[in-house]
Amino acid sequence: MVDVVIAGAGPVGLFLAGELALGGCSVLVLERDPAPASPLKALPLGLRGLNAGSVEAFYRRGMLDRLLTASGARAGAQEQARPRDVSHFAGMRLDAADIDPAALAYRLPGPVSDGIMTSLDAVGTVLAERADALGVRIVRGAAVEAVTQDGDTVLVRAGGRDHRARWLVGCDGGRSTVRRLAGFDFAGTEPLLTGYAAHVTFDDPTQLALGFTLTPTGMYLRTPFEGHLGMMDFDGGAFDRSQPLTREHLQSVLRRVSGTDATIGEVRLATSFTDRAMQATTYRRGRVLLAGDAAHIHSPLGGQGLNLGIGDAVNLGWKLAATITGTAPENLLDTYTAERHPVGAAILDWSRSQVATMHPGPHAPALRRLVHDLLATRDGTTHVFRHTAGLSHRYDLGDDQPLVGTTAPDFRFRDGTRLGELLRDGQGVVLDFTAGQRLRDAATAWQGLRHAAGPVDDDLGFGALLVRPDGVVAWAGDHDCGAGDFGRAARRWFGEPAT
Numbered sequence: 001m002v003d004v005v006i007a008g009a010g011p012v013g014l015f016l017a018g019e020l021a022l023g024g025c026s027v028l029v030l031e032r033d034p035a036p037a038s039p040l041k042a043l044p045l046g047l048r049g050l051n052a053g054s055v056e057a058f059y060r061r062g063m064l065d066r067l068l069t070a071s072g073a074r075a076g077a078q079e080q081a082r083p084r085d086v087s088h089f090a091g092m093r094l095d096a097a098d099i100d101p102a103a104l105a106y107r108l109p110g111p112v113s114d115g116i117m118t119s120l121d122a123v124g125t126v127l128a129e130r131a132d133a134l135g136v137r138i139v140r141g142a143a144v145e146a147v148t149q150d151g152d153t154v155l156v157r158a159g160g161r162d163h164r165a166r167w168l169v170g171c172d173g174g175r176s177t178v179r180r181l182a183g184f185d186f187a188g189t190e191p192l193l194t195g196y197a198a199h200v201t202f203d204d205p206t207q208l209a210l211g212f213t214l215t216p217t218g219m220y221l222r223t224p225f226e227g228h229l230g231m232m233d234f235d236g237g238a239f240d241r242s243q244p245l246t247r248e249h250l251q252s253v254l255r256r257v258s259g260t261d262a263t264i265g266e267v268r269l270a271t272s273f274t275d276r277a278m279q280a281t282t283y284r285r286g287r288v289l290l291a292g293d294a295a296h297i298h299s300p301l302g303g304q305g306l307n308l309g310i311g312d313a314v315n316l317g318w319k320l321a322a323t324i325t326g327t328a329p330e331n332l333l334d335t336y337t338a339e340r341h342p343v344g345a346a347i348l349d350w351s352r353s354q355v356a357t358m359h360p361g362p363h364a365p366a367l368r369r370l371v372h373d374l375l376a377t378r379d380g381t382t383h384v385f386r387h388t389a390g391l392s393h394r395y396d397l398g399d400d401q402p403l404v405g406t407t408a409p410d411f412r413f414r415d416g417t418r419l420g421e422l423l424r425d426g427q428g429v430v431l432d433f434t435a436g437q438r439l440r441d442a443a444t445a446w447q448g449l450r451h452a453a454g455p456v457d458d459d460l461g462f463g464a465l466l467v468r469p470d471g472v473v474a475w476a477g478d479h480d481c482g483a484g485d486f487g488r489a490a491r492r493w494f495g496e497p498a499t
């Protein structure tokens with residue numbers, strides 16, 4: 001028997017597998033596809049944007065340099081100046097010059113300043129390497145086909161074999177079998193559009209503008225990768241996606257949504273999607289949990305799905321590991337749905353609001369003018385930037401201090417050690433800038449907590465912080481803070497002290 005079976009070796013399943021292994025659990029990943037490589041994961045169709053929140057997650061587990069190398073990005077590229085166009089809302093670009101630095105007051109300079117462009121291939125390779133190094137077993141060609149919960153275990157049938165585990169996590173994508181078999185409700189809104197991502201040749205590429213182009217009939221996107229085309233066709237989701245994507249079909253959609261007579265020569269690869277926006281009403285049923293696309297689906301507009309899924313994995317990993325190893329306080333695992341469901345719901349709404357803003361017809365242009373005006377303001381641009389960068393959400397941990405519930409600033413101690421490095425082994429961290437004996441005695445009472453004391457380059461006015469293994473600030477104290485406040489917070493997240 002293993003502690004956890006994960007269904008699906010996609011990016012979310014693999015990230016979670018590493019987190020659980022780091023937390024001391026035995027993990028078996030069952031993956032339907034026989035081989036990790038697929039043309040859909042390679043560039044250009046496998047192109048994915050990771051936002052600052054996700055890049056931070058790789059950095060905090062010591063995987064950022066490897067990811068940059070695997071992505072073909074130069075090491076240190078993160079420290080370059082932010083590009084002028086940082087993101088978009090419904091194809092309307094944000095200008096980095098309009099972002100208000102005061103709204104990022106708790107961000108400290110460090111290796112993670114921005115998001116990166118990568119590929120599903122690169123992300124999968126780096127995460128599989130880590131999982132492997134941590135002793136995770138990955139079985140490919142084993143699709144989960146039956147799930148039975150009985151008492152304290154789950155029986156999982158995959159590829160004709162039975163596997164018993166204490167917990168099962170469905171990371172098996174948008175059409176999740178685990179979600180269906182375990183009886184999760186999946187609720188939301190039906191599609192307004194069919195989208196396409198394709199790698200093609202054009203007779204004359206100059207007929208199509210580079211970047212996002214919104215037209216009276218839809219949207220198309222031409223990226224700098226030669227022949228990489230995205231399209232959104234507002235057909236009410238009517239296209240039957242089980243049929244093959246022919247050149248003739250893509251051609252007719254392209255002409256309709258672009259309003260040009262652009263001609264596609266050859267279709268090298270093509271896939272379709274919709275803006276169906278659905279979310280599991282809870283992420284846990286008994287001993288079965290969901291993460292990533294298995295828990296929520298929406299349009300790829302603004303590139304949020306993978307970022308959302310990585311956030312799920314980082315949030316769930318240490319909580320489930322602590323539950324399994326017996327160090328978790330009561331109800332710690334319940335905070336997974338409580339914290340992540342609202343984040344997912346907000347992303348679904350973000351996706352819906354972009355689709356509504358782009359919809360052909362008489363009403364959306366009025367909405368677009370309004371959004372355009374808002375994006376012309378500093379507050380508007382900053383608001384949208386914080387959201388797309390994955391920096392806007394704050395978990396409600398019942399504390400008014402604005403830093404509590406957000407991702408921790410990357411404090412740098414005078415000896416050069418950064419918080420991001422202290423989080424590498426997946427333990428919680430007590431940052432003690434006062435270096436007082438009282439807090440030291442209290443902090444070392446918890447075995448799973450690392451105590452780091454001393455002056456930092458910039459303490460942002462804090463005396464001490466408690467940072468969870470997922471990098472979220474659980475408590476923040478001033479320079480006169482007492483050990484009592486710290487102890488209450490530590491008990492809430494890390495259970496009773498060992499000494």
Ligand SMILES: Cc1cc2nc3c(=O)[nH]c(=O)nc-3n(C[C@H](O)[C@H](O)[C@H](O)COP(=O)(O)OP(=O)(O)OC[C@H]3O[C@@H](n4cnc5c(N)ncnc54)[C@H](O)[C@@H]3O)c2cc1C
Nearest residue numbers: 008010011012032049144172173292293303304305306307
């Ligand atoms: C065109 C496009 C562009 C996108 N761009 C971005 C972007 O820029 N940024 C971003 O954040 N997101 C983006 N996304 C979304 C992102 O790709 C997904 O949200 C992400 O891949 C989800 O990861 P996952 O691990 O949850 O699921 P998946 O990647 O779907 O992985 C699920 C895994 O489970 C396996 N599986 C399925 N069924 C079973 C079974 N029964 N048993 C065992 N294994 C099974 C599958 O083979 C697969 O390996 C984009 C999506 C599309 C379509």
